[in-house]
Amino acid sequence: MQEKPKVQNRDFIRVGKSKIQGSGVFAKRKIPKGTRIIEYAGDRIPKKDLLSDVENGLTSHIYVLSINDELSVDGERNGNDARFINHSCEPNCEVYIFDEIPYIYAMVDIRRFEELTFDYKLQSSIGTKLTKKEKIALFPCNCQSKQCRGTILAK
């Protein structure tokens, strides 16, 4: 009897055009709640270096995910498809960090063809000094969910 090959995590998703914004990540098949879908890959950058990296043109800061107070992962540098996952205020995925490595997990059952999203508030480091109005103006959200708070930053 031939053993069934293990399902690789990349078989769960594909990158496509999103109604939310630009490119998005979509389920190729039903993804059960609790599934570890993909690592959020990228170079590990000390937060203190991020600003100078942006100024020196090494990164645009768009795909930076916070790991802890000192460390970030920059999906723009050696990242994978996870960086294309859009924000939603009513997401179907969430980020868990194990041993300083972030992973995208399904927080609900995800239907085939559904777009994967997570709430970027987990990674906002710039938003703390802004008013609600400024957050909405500078970092608007287009997730179209009923729970939309108007910005991709935390409340």
Ligand SMILES: [Zn+2]
């Ligand atoms: Zn929203």
